[in-house]
Amino acid sequence: MTEQLDLDRTMQLTFQLVSYVQGGLVSALVYLGDKLGLYRAMHGAGAMTAEELAGRTGLHPRWVREWLYNQGAAGLIDHAGDGRFELSAEQAAILADEEGSVFYLAGMVAGYPSSVGLIPRIEESFRTGIGLPYDAQGEEGAHGVARGFAPWYRHMLVPVVLPSLDGLVGKLEAGAKVADVGCGTGTALLTMANAFPRSEFHGYELSQHALAIAARSVGEGNVENVSFHDVRDEPLPADASFDFIATFDCLHDMTHPRDVIKAIRKALKDDGTYLIADIKAKPTYEENVENNPMAAMMYGFSVLSCMSSALSEPDGEGLGTLGLHPGLAREMTEAAGFTRFTEHDFGSPINAYYEVRP
Numbered sequence: 001m002t003e004q005l006d007l008d009r010t011m012q013l014t015f016q017l018v019s020y021v022q023g024g025l026v027s028a029l030v031y032l033g034d035k036l037g038l039y040r041a042m043h044g045a046g047a048m049t050a051e052e053l054a055g056r057t058g059l060h061p062r063w064v065r066e067w068l069y070n071q072g073a074a075g076l077i078d079h080a081g082d083g084r085f086e087l088s089a090e091q092a093a094i095l096a097d098e099e100g101s102v103f104y105l106a107g108m109v110a111g112y113p114s115s116v117g118l119i120p121r122i123e124e125s126f127r128t129g130i131g132l133p134y135d136a137q138g139e140e141g142a143h144g145v146a147r148g149f150a151p152w153y154r155h156m157l158v159p160v161v162l163p164s165l166d167g168l169v170g171k172l173e174a175g176a177k178v179a180d181v182g183c184g185t186g187t188a189l190l191t192m193a194n195a196f197p198r199s200e201f202h203g204y205e206l207s208q209h210a211l212a213i214a215a216r217s218v219g220e221g222n223v224e225n226v227s228f229h230d231v232r233d234e235p236l237p238a239d240a241s242f243d244f245i246a247t248f249d250c251l252h253d254m255t256h257p258r259d260v261i262k263a264i265r266k267a268l269k270d271d272g273t274y275l276i277a278d279i280k281a282k283p284t285y286e287e288n289v290e291n292n293p294m295a296a297m298m299y300g301f302s303v304l305s306c307m308s309s310a311l312s313e314p315d316g317e318g319l320g321t322l323g324l325h326p327g328l329a330r331e332m333t334e335a336a337g338f339t340r341f342t343e344h345d346f347g348s349p350i351n352a353y354y355e356v357r358p
């Protein structure tokens with residue numbers, strides 16, 4: 001080595017890299033805590049030892065203790081002294097209370113092993129340029145995507161987002177026709193269908209795993225006003241019959257988002273509403289890094305999932321996680337024949353919302 005290194009800078013970079021390695025390992029153990037029911041067993045149960053937690057979960061105490069030490073050292077659970085650990089109310093909101101908390105986030109790591117497991121195939125994508133569709137992540141991947149976004153839909157969509165869209169709730173209450181394109185496992189659609197029983201709801205999706213999970217949820221929930229469609233056999237009809245169409249966090253994943261927006265315009269009534277929810281993004285790398293403290297995570301998701309999906313066909317647009325900034329969304333919707341474009345901020349740290357009208 002001929003160059004003189006700045007030792008302080010070298011040490012700082014070393015710690016930075018080590019902290020990323022640590023983050024990956026903590027995420028892996030969050031996955032285990034969620035999957036094995038450890039957080040749920042600690043929720044509201046007070047301080048407990050590894051033996052007590054192992055007894056509650058039917059797991060081996062030595063393994064549970066090492067998991068507790070990892071999570072305690074990471075600051076995700078509290079050490080109460082004497083080998084006992086507990087979940088505070090805030091920790092439970094993020095790690096344990098999946099149905100009741102809008103802050104619940106542990107489900108986000110449910111797809112972690114399946115997306116990290118794709119790395120050998122992604123290595124090949126760097127050579128060929130061709131990525132992988134969401135189905136490559138298997139059923140666990142589809143569950144992971146759904147569980148990451150679901151808390152927001154459950155708690156914000158019906159009470160906060162829909163009432164902010166001009167004239168929409170009245171139509172949904174009276175009986176409207178609704179589509180969710182790129183609906184995944186259907187959490188948003190099922191949430192709306194339960195809230196507006198007079199309306200009919202159609203989910204359009206490419207992923208066989210997501211569609212299979214959606215079909216099970218419809219059966220289990222006995223929901224009658226929802227149907228799901230595989231876009232390859234049953235594309236969105238170009239019959240101007242829909243009052244409301246939404247795309248939740250999926251335009252940037254699509255190989256041909258411009259064609260999908262054009263199909264949405266043709267499916268929508270002239271007085272209909274199109275809602276785009278997509279990742280908050282800026283036009284340039286510099287602006288994304290400056291404005292988004294999660295930019296590195298977002299670009300990571302992009303390579304493993306979003307851009308990969310958006311390049312899963314040879315002529316894919318390849319937008320990726322931070323690829324759909326407001327200016328581009330406006331341009332694409334105008335090119336599809338929409339004339340009105342309103343930005344909404346519902347306080348989500350992740351998503352921007354655009355109300356788009358013909």
Ligand SMILES: C[S@@+](CC[C@H](N)C(=O)[O-])C[C@H]1O[C@@H](n2cnc3c(N)ncnc32)[C@H](O)[C@@H]1O
Nearest residue numbers: 134146149182183184205206207248249250254
């Ligand atoms: C990040 S997921 C979001 C799923 C769901 N909207 C949610 O928020 O949970 C993106 C979804 O878009 C789907 N997708 C990609 N291209 C599509 C297309 N052309 N038509 C319908 N769905 C598509 C993928 O299969 C994937 O399920």
